[in-house]
Amino acid sequence: MTRKLRDAKMLWSNLYRDVKNLFVSYVPYKDSYISYRLLATLSKHYNYLENLDNLDFAYYLKIRSRFLVRESDISSALVPLSLNIFSKIVSKKKYYGILGLVLSGFKKAELLAASVTFTEGKEIEGLRPVVILVSPDEEDDKIRNRIMEIVNSCWVRLVEDLRKQRIDVAPYELLQPISVISLRPVEHNELRVIVSDGNEYRDIRIPIRKPSWSLSDLPHKLIEEIRIILINPIFKGLTFSAKGAFVTGPPGVGKTVLAEALASALNLNIIELRPQNYRSMWYGATEKALNAIFQQIFKQKNKVALVIDDAEFISSRKYTIHEAHVSEISTILYHLQKPDRPFTILTANNPDLIDPALLRPGRIDTTVVLGYPDREMRRKAILNNARRYLIRFAEESVIDRIVELSKWFSLAELDAFLRLAASKGDGIVRNDEVEWAKKKFMISTEERRSIQEYLRWWARRFQGILITYLPSETEI
Numbered sequence: 001m002t003r004k005l006r007d008a009k010m011l012w013s014n015l016y017r018d019v020k021n022l023f024v025s026y027v028p029y030k031d032s033y034i035s036y037r038l039l040a041t042l043s044k045h046y047n048y049l050e051n052l053d054n055l056d057f058a059y060y061l062k063i064r065s066r067f068l069v070r071e072s073d074i075s076s077a078l079v080p081l082s083l084n085i086f087s088k089i090v091s092k093k094k095y096y097g098i099l100g101l102v103l104s105g106f107k108k109a110e111l112l113a114a115s116v117t118f119t120e121g122k123e124i125e126g127l128r129p130v131v132i133l134v135s136p137d138e139e140d141d142k143i144r145n146r147i148m149e150i151v152n153s154c155w156v157r158l159v160e161d162l163r164k165q166r167i168d169v170a171p172y173e174l175l176q177p178i179s180v181i182s183l184r185p186v187e188h189n190e191l192r193v194i195v196s197d198g199n200e201y202r203d204i205r206i207p208i209r210k211p212s213w214s215l216s217d218l219p220h221k222l223i224e225e226i227r228i229i230l231i232n233p234i235f236k237g238l239t240f241s242a243k244g245a246f247v248t249g250p251p252g253v254g255k256t257v258l259a260e261a262l263a264s265a266l267n268l269n270i271i272e273l274r275p276q277n278y279r280s281m282w283y284g285a286t287e288k289a290l291n292a293i294f295q296q297i298f299k300q301k302n303k304v305a306l307v308i309d310d311a312e313f314i315s316s317r318k319y320t321i322h323e324a325h326v327s328e329i330s331t332i333l334y335h336l337q338k339p340d341r342p343f344t345i346l347t348a349n350n351p352d353l354i355d356p357a358l359l360r361p362g363r364i365d366t367t368v369v370l371g372y373p374d375r376e377m378r379r380k381a382i383l384n385n386a387r388r389y390l391i392r393f394a395e396e397s398v399i400d401r402i403v404e405l406s407k408w409f410s411l412a413e414l415d416a417f418l419r420l421a422a423s424k425g426d427g428i429v430r431n432d433e434v435e436w437a438k439k440k441f442m443i444s445t446e447e448r449r450s451i452q453e454y455l456r457w458w459a460r461r462f463q464g465i466l467i468t469y470l471p472s473e474t475e476i
Contacts, residue, residue, distance in 0.1 A: 003027065003111065004161075015087070020117070022167075025075050035080055041061075060180050061181045062184070069134055078113050086100065086117040091119070095123070097116060097127045098115075101131045101132065105135060127174055129151045129177040130180075136182055147180055192205050206273070206277055209270050211261065214261050217261055219377045230245060245368055253412075255309075258370065259305075268343060272307045274309075290335075301341065333357055366464075366466075371470035389419065389422065391419075402414075402434055417441055424436055
């Protein structure tokens with residue numbers, strides 16, 4: 001507790017003329033919205049606070065705040081509380097006083113503000129504390145057990161500081177707290193914007209989630225290049241580091257896995273932008289919603305990665321007929337060229353549909369082309385999926401057989417193949433179950449070869465920073 005006392009003054013209310021309030025602040029304070037929200041909340045719990053005769057710990061109130069609670073805002077909360085609720089209670093119970101404390105943290109609590117409410121000219125039996133904890137860094141049970149220790153320490157500090165200012169405070173006895181209010185910020189698990197949509201207001205909520213995959217889930221050949229080109233420059237704080245990546249390839253080869261693995265490697269959460277989040281039938285409302293969403297995302301640019309999965313809807317403007325769609329694409333392009341944009345990851349099955357202006361360096365800096373997995377990656381995926389689903393193999397040769405039979409499978413198909421074989425064997429996979437499951441899977445190797453060749457052709461003509469994972473047929 002190193003803060004110095006900044007202000008001390010007496011307050012009183014015309015409603016309770018015999019009640020005095022000493023208000024003390026250790027930080028600059030100002031009248032705020034949060035002060036009166038807290039007053040309204042405690043008014044609803046007045047019946048718990050007013051029973052000063054009951055010397056037991058009355059109640060522990062947990063409040064979650066969606067907004068940032070500033071020290072200057074919460075410190076001023078004791079002014080309306082002491083003039084209204086505390087004064088009203090003390091006017092009825094004249095032989096008790098109320099000590100209000102606002103503390104930041106808990107393990108090393110810092111005193112932000114205090115108030116002492118008492119009846120003038122009356123002998124007081126003791127003070128009942130009301131403690132407001134801002135962002136306490138301790139579990140609730142431990143707070144209950146240690147709160148009296150913290151209150152006593154703050155009271156000793158307060159009395160000493162007031163005496164230095166030549167303000168004498170009677171050596172009141174501290175009794176059990178009436179209440180402890182724990183004020184914690186909400187963990188932001190969604191992005192929320194409210195925009196006008198025609199004649200109504202639209203409440204848009206987009207989940208913020210943690211990545212489910214990591215770099216270890218990617219093909220070994222990809223990991224080193226991704227570290228060098230994308231991850232290491234960002235971690236080193238280099239100003240020229242990439243701001244985004246475009247991942248393309250056929251369905252099921254791991255584009256979304258790669259997107260989440262990138263976010264995980266960068267210690268970022270994921271916000272996924274989908275058309276249904278913002279599109280509107282009203283003229284201009286789609287662009288308005290997009291602008292509002294990007295504005296909120298930019299505020300969290302150091303905490304989140306923006307993922308646009310299946311981004312074919314941002315199609316090339318030469319294929320777009322409706323002016324509203326052109327305007328939507330232009331709005332996205334505008335935000336994705338800002339220098340303070342968050343790390344952005346796009347995925348698409350068909351790269352030719354994506355507007356080329358989006359893929360140029362300066363918007364999405366790096367393109368990753370994923371083809372069908374090679375033998376090494378298929379084995380790795382089989383073992384990972386077996387651990388995830390608690391599937392056992394009768395012998396090592398079963399894994400080799402699955403790798404052999406799954407040529408040209410996508411990773412999603414390989415996952416489904418393993419689950420199908422395990423279903424037949426009640427969680428144990430033998431060669432018989434593998435052969436049975438293979439009959440249920442129809443894969444056109446000619447079509448898969450054609451897709452892989454198309455990706456090689458597209459990669460050869462692409463202009464920009466390129467990372468490819470396109471195993472040859474021998475590797476597959």
